[in-house]
Amino acid sequence: MARLHEHKGKELLREFKIPTPKGILASSPEEVFNAVKEIASPVVIKAQIWATGRAGLGGIQFAQTPDEAKSASRKIFGLKVNDFEVTQVLVEAQIKIKQEFYAGIIIDDAAKSPVMIFSSMGGTGIEEIAAKHPEKVGKLKIDIITGFKDFQARDLIRKTGISGRLQMQLADVLVKLWKVAKKYEARSAEINPLVLTEEGQVMAADCRIAVDDYAVFRHPELGIDIARELNRPPSELDKIAYDVEKNDYRGTFYFIQMEEGFQKGEGYVGFHGAGGGGSMMSMDAVVAQGFKLANFTDTSGNPPASKVYRAAKIILSQQNIDAYFGSGSGVASQEQYHSARGLVKAFREENLSIPAVIRLGGNSEDLAIDILENYTKDLPAPVEGFKKDDSAFSCAERLKELVDNYKGNGKPEKQFTKPIAEKPYSFETITGTITYDHAACADCESKICIEKCVPEILKLENDVPVLAISKDEAKAGKCIECLACEVECIFHGNKGAYIDLPIAGLEEYLEKVA
Amino acid sequence: MSILVDENSRVLVQGITGREGMARTKLMVEYGTNVVAGCTPGKGNQTVLEVPVYDTVQEARENVPEINTSVIFVPAPLVKNAALEAIAAGIKLLVLVPDRVPIYDVLEIAHAAKEADAQFLGPNTLGMLSVDKGVLGMMGGRAQTAKQWFKKGNVGVTSRSGGITSSIGYYLSKSGVGLSSIVHVGGDVIVGMPHPEIVKKFQDDPETEAVVMFGEIGTSQEEQVADLIENGEFTKPLIAFIGGAAAKSGTRFSHAGAIVEGNRGTHASKVKRLKEVGVHIVDNFDDIPQVTREVLQTLN
Ligand code: SF4
Numbered sequence: 001m002a003r004l005h006e007h008k009g010k011e012l013l014r015e016f017k018i019p020t021p022k023g024i025l026a027s028s029p030e031e032v033f034n035a036v037k038e039i040a041s042p043v044v045i046k047a048q049i050w051a052t053g054r055a056g057l058g059g060i061q062f063a064q065t066p067d068e069a070k071s072a073s074r075k076i077f078g079l080k081v082n083d084f085e086v087t088q089v090l091v092e093a094q095i096k097i098k099q100e101f102y103a104g105i106i107i108d109d110a111a112k113s114p115v116m117i118f119s120s121m122g123g124t125g126i127e128e129i130a131a132k133h134p135e136k137v138g139k140l141k142i143d144i145i146t147g148f149k150d151f152q153a154r155d156l157i158r159k160t161g162i163s164g165r166l167q168m169q170l171a172d173v174l175v176k177l178w179k180v181a182k183k184y185e186a187r188s189a190e191i192n193p194l195v196l197t198e199e200g201q202v203m204a205a206d207c208r209i210a211v212d213d214y215a216v217f218r219h220p221e222l223g224i225d226i227a228r229e230l231n232r233p234p235s236e237l238d239k240i241a242y243d244v245e246k247n248d249y250r251g252t253f254y255f256i257q258m259e260e261g262f263q264k265g266e267g268y269v270g271f272h273g274a275g276g277g278g279s280m281m282s283m284d285a286v287v288a289q290g291f292k293l294a295n296f297t298d299t300s301g302n303p304p305a306s307k308v309y310r311a312a313k314i315i316l317s318q319q320n321i322d323a324y325f326g327s328g329s330g331v332a333s334q335e336q337y338h339s340a341r342g343l344v345k346a347f348r349e350e351n352l353s354i355p356a357v358i359r360l361g362g363n364s365e366d367l368a369i370d371i372l373e374n375y376t377k378d379l380p381a382p383v384e385g386f387k388k389d390d391s392a393f394s395c396a397e398r399l400k401e402l403v404d405n406y407k408g409n410g411k412p413e414k415q416f417t418k419p420i421a422e423k424p425y426s427f428e429t430i431t432g433t434i435t436y437d438h439a440a441c442a443d444c445e446s447k448i449c450i451e452k453c454v455p456e457i458l459k460l461e462n463d464v465p466v467l468a469i470s471k472d473e474a475k476a477g478k479c480i481e482c483l484a485c486e487v488e489c490i491f492h493g494n495k496g497a498y499i500d501l502p503i504a505g506l507e508e509y510l511e512k513v514a
Numbered sequence: 515m516s517i518l519v520d521e522n523s524r525v526l527v528q529g530i531t532g533r534e535g536m537a538r539t540k541l542m543v544e545y546g547t548n549v550v551a552g553c554t555p556g557k558g559n560q561t562v563l564e565v566p567v568y569d570t571v572q573e574a575r576e577n578v579p580e581i582n583t584s585v586i587f588v589p590a591p592l593v594k595n596a597a598l599e600a601i602a603a604g605i606k607l608l609v610l611v612p613d614r615v616p617i618y619d620v621l622e623i624a625h626a627a628k629e630a631d632a633q634f635l636g637p638n639t640l641g642m643l644s645v646d647k648g649v650l651g652m653m654g655g656r657a658q659t660a661k662q663w664f665k666k667g668n669v670g671v672t673s674r675s676g677g678i679t680s681s682i683g684y685y686l687s688k689s690g691v692g693l694s695s696i697v698h699v700g701g702d703v704i705v706g707m708p709h710p711e712i713v714k715k716f717q718d719d720p721e722t723e724a725v726v727m728f729g730e731i732g733t734s735q736e737e738q739v740a741d742l743i744e745n746g747e748f749t750k751p752l753i754a755f756i757g758g759a760a761a762k763s764g765t766r767f768s769h770a771g772a773i774v775e776g777n778r779g780t781h782a783s784k785v786k787r788l789k790e791v792g793v794h795i796v797d798n799f800d801d802i803p804q805v806t807r808e809v810l811q812t813l814n
Pocket residue numbers: 436437440441442444445446447448449450464465485488489492493494495496497
């Protein structure tokens with residue numbers, strides 16, 4: 001779920017005319033000062049973070065004057081919650097609260113519909129209130145087609161014991177809240193507390209909205225740069241990985257960094273899973289061996305080799321990991337040689353210097369393991385592949401043995417540089433560029449690239465490989481980026497093939513951390 | 515018998531001309547599934563693997579009126595339209611394979627399906643397979659491997675993870691426990707036929723003697739299965755494994771989730787609830803075949 005910060009959520013509420021206290025977003029104590037001047041009343045300053053219980057963490061401060069606010073805000077800026085520093089605060093006019101309520105919408109899996117929840121008691125501890133006083137909580141399924149009507153809202157509120165003008169005021173907010181949720185495809189949308197002020201106005205004092213990750217593409221106006229459920233802002237690698245996923249619809253690639261700033265020898269593993277359930281068990285298996293997880297990655301749903309390659313490159317960009325563990329469900333429906341080739345290309349370019357264990361059980365597992373092991377033999381660190389009859393647990397055990405016996409220092413000895421072709425023949429693919437060096441190809445005996453190209457789109461012309469289809473067709477997806485031409489050529493050809501698969505931002509990132 | 519797909523299935527493939535559609539049609543056909551038509555808007559009047567392709571689902575049904583099942587392989591943003599089209603054309607069983615279908619789209623599909631008395635598996639599903647009868651989706655990947663991996667028998671499998679569905683199917687078969695049907699209910703929060711719907715189908719299937727369920731944290735599917743057992747609506751032996759024991763519980767972002775689900779959804783709550791109603795909970799995934807064999811022995 002892509003969470004919105006309070007200020008952004010309130011902006012959406014205001015779009016539908018749900019009243020909120022007068023507020024201004026500020027990024028420095030000076031901006032806070034100016035904001036208070038403009039608001040011209042006592043204020044509350046709130047850290048913009050995704051955490052419950054902000055007050056207890058010191059993320060909420062009250063102030064009467066601009067000066068007071070400026071100095072109070074210094075306590076919030078720089079506050080660290082979940083490893084992340086507060087950089088923005090919402091400065092809001094203080095309101096005089098007479099009564100607190102709760103309003104929320106959630107998608108209920110059992111009902112297969114959105115549910116509106118209203119409670120005549122709100123504020124902190126709403127779960128306990130709901131459990132203790134069921135009579136004060138009303139719930140109603142919302143019809144996705146006909147929506148949530150005013151009369152439904154009024155009756156829902158009535159059942160919690162509220163009548164008269166207040167009932168109508170609250171109903172108005174509920175109806176609008178549904179409109180916000182529907183328009184922005186919220187997985188959940190909550191106003192807690194929803195308040196009645198001394199002046200008799202109903203207002204949203206706080207707001208939490210989480211947008212459906214899968215619908216974020218339809219809402220560019222929300223400016224969500226990474227549609228994932230995170231309790232911290234995305235790391236640089238998270239963003240780099242997310243861009244890879246966003247720009248390639250084939251298969252799924254999920255990457256989140258779980259730990260940063262650790263040292264060599266602390267037992268952090270670069271984790272590369274395949275499929276949710278299998279990944280979870282594989283993580284348990286590797287943790288049971290005393291390893292710690294640097295990241296969580298999942299490539300599944302039949303991704304092309306190029307995507308697996310990019311995933312591996314990003315995993316290996318994490319500094320100071322001690323091992324690489326790849327393991328999914330163990331019995332994959334997809335052809336596993338694609339994954340094997342993606343890993344081989346990444347491991348070779350990185351001159352892999354940490355032990356790797358990869359469980360590649362499933363379709364074409366024998367071929368996949370041949371590729372993986374034979375084409376990585378010359379690397380500094382051991383790479384071992386396993387099949388469907390090997391459990392995640394035994395693979396993790398093997399990784400432990402390899403790491404314990406590994407004498408390498410874990411730093412790649414040589415840096416990879418892209419080859420420069422003497423007589424380049426190039427064509428583009430969906431996400432990269434393939435180049436055959438026809439100078440090398442002329443001296444190549446096997447021409448293995450042609451035989452191994454999975455969709456058979458290459459042919460010989462003047463004794464060198466060229467496309468048997470148009471370049472446009474190759475770019476449109478006829479080249480499935482299986483990476484066979486390059487990987488097979490390294491060992492059985494004359495090293496004439498190179499596939500450039502750029503990962504935006506990765507080089508800059510590596511320069512920075514180096 | 516078996517569930518969802520059998521010799522009476524007449525299958526339409528929506529998105530048959532795409533990369534996945536074509537590859538999986540091959541699997542389904544070679545496994546023996548009755549794929550009778552395909553549909554891709556604007557690409558009618560051709561055949562894919564000898565299957566005739568039509569521009570609309572209605573046109574497909576007019577030409578092949580026996581169609582009773584549709585498997586959908588179109589890009590996620592187009593799934594809603596494809597599903598609504600199939601439902602409007604009177605198809606009663608849909609399999610939505612794609613991942614990343616927006617949740618509000620799924621809610622609309624669920625609404626339309628309910629009105630039309632139709633059912634759907636997925637989204638975000640590998641599909642399902644009835645041994646020696648048919649595949650809907652991409653279970654097994656290739657027909658030849660699907661035949662090798664999954665052996666005929668009397669145990670049904672329902673799972674929230676695609677890869678795990680085939681793993682369990684394979685490990686059971688390998689240990690001598692045969693299968694009736696294996697089903698991936700889909701990996702999303704809202705799916706058309708969650709565990710409780712699938713176990714009800716297994717209840718009605720005379721060929722299925724016991725069911726293996728792979729659950730996960732989140733949603734209330736496993737608890738609903740426990741409710742069914744308690745009410746006597748599901749009476750066959752159930753062997754269950756719940757993944758995610760080590761997953762960080764974390765602070766829940768939404769209070770609303772807690773209010774609706776109460777204490778449902780956690781690993782502990784699911785295990786406790788299932789144990790209460792006599793489900794055989796397996797703590798170690800690799801023990802599933804062993805425990806299943808023991809349960810079957812007590813039956814005979
Ligand atoms: S195998 Fe390599 S060197 Fe040989 S023809 Fe193909 S690309 Fe050129």
